[in-house]
Amino acid sequence: QKEVEQDPGPLSVPEGAIVSLNCTYSNSAFQYFMWYRQYSRKGPELLMYTYSSGNKEDGRFTAQVDKSSKYISLFIRDSQPSDSATYLCAMSDGRTGGSYIPTFGRGTSLIVHP
Amino acid sequence: AAGVIQSPRHLIKEKRETATLKCYPIPRHDTVYWYQQGPGQDPQFLISFYEKMQSDKGSIPDRFSAQQFSDYHSELNMSSLELGDSALYFCASSREGGVEQYFGPGTRLTVT
Numbered sequence: 001q002k003e004v005e006q007d008p009g010p011l012s013v014p015e016g017a018i019v020s021l022n023c024t025y026s027n028s029a030f031q032y033f034m035w036y037r038q039y040s041r042k043g044p045e046l047l048m049y050t051y052s053s054g055n056k057e058d059g060r061f062t063a064q065v066d067k068s069s070k071y072i073s074l075f076i077r078d079s080q081p082s083d084s085a086t087y088l089c090a091m092s093d094g095r096t097g098g099s100y101i102p103t104f105g106r107g108t109s110l111i112v113h114p
Numbered sequence: 115a116a117g118v119i120q121s122p123r124h125l126i127k128e129k130r131e132t133a134t135l136k137c138y139p140i141p142r143h144d145t146v147y148w149y150q151q152g153p154g155q156d157p158q159f160l161i162s163f164y165e166k167m168q169s170d171k172g173s174i175p176d177r178f179s180a181q182q183f184s185d186y187h188s189e190l191n192m193s194s195l196e197l198g199d200s201a202l203y204f205c206a207s208s209r210e211g212g213v214e215q216y217f218g219p220g221t222r223l224t225v226t
Contacts, residue, residue: 008154032213043118043204043217044157088156092213098169099145099211104156 003027006089006105015114019076023089023105026070030091033065034102035074038086047074047087079112086110116140118218120205126224127195135190135221139207145169146188147206147215148180157204163188164211195225 006023013019021035032051036044050056053067062075072091076083086109090102119138127133139146145164149157150173159172163182174180177195182188192199202222206215 004156034213036217041220041222043206043219045217046214049213095211098164098167099147099162099208100213100215101147101159101162101170101172102215104158106154106156 001026002106003103004089004091004105006108008106008108010109010111012111012113013079015079015081015112017079017112019079019083019110019112021074021076021087021089021108021110023072023091024070025072025091027091027093027103028067028070029093030103031094032092032100032102033063033072034090034092035061035063036088036090036104038088038107040085044088076110079110081112081114084110084112118205118207118216120203120218120221122221123219124222124224126226128226129195129197131195131225133192133195133223135192135203135205135223137188137190137205137207137218139186139188139205140216143207143209143216144186145208145211146182146186147208148174148188148190149204149206149217151202151204151220153201160190162211169211192223197225199223200225 034049086107088107148160160174
């Protein structure tokens with residue numbers, strides 16, 4: 001079993017819908033929770049990250065972390081066709097050697113159709 | 115804004131050959147990470163460098179080596195290439211090993 005589980009989708013929604021993307025994890029030591037967006041044949045782009053439990057909002061994006069359930073979510077409001085991409089969750093238990101090393105989920109493919 | 119630069123973008127090699135991938139981090143970033151992403155897979159961490167010293171090591175094969183130079187650019191050297199090494203190789207950079215990593219566009223390596 002992978003440390004981070006993420007439904008690969010694809011998730012297809014109409015433009016304007018609220019999208020909910022989720023990940024579960026098994027390592028209770030994870031403290032940092034990140035969401036990346038990856039367009040086809042491009043590198044992952046960090047959307048936002050949170051530390052420990054709670055919510056964080058940035059424009060149309062809201063990240064939620066529930067450490068008691070080992071469950072994190074990314075909500076996208078008013079989804080646009082340009083949001084169509086693969087969304088990867090990633091987690092880190094903090095600085096190991098000299099840096100934070102994330103463990104990624106496999107990504108959820110999102111398709112927003114006009 | 116300047117981003118992470120990787121070269122080459124595409125590389126085709128034969129089995130048992132060697133390959134060198136280069137990464138130029140964002141200016142003033144001192145930490146570089148290397149990841150391997152197979153088709154439909156999540157990025158797997160290979161190795162990282164902070165201030166020119168190896169800081170963390172992941173699932174990097176012994177056939178691979180890497181280093182960070184005085185100008186903070188990094189090179190990933192891959193020898194005795196195998197078909198299974200075909201993948202996207204991403205470099206990312208951050209400041210002082212921070213959580214916010216910025217990824218480059220990747221190098222697509224195909225081993226035939």
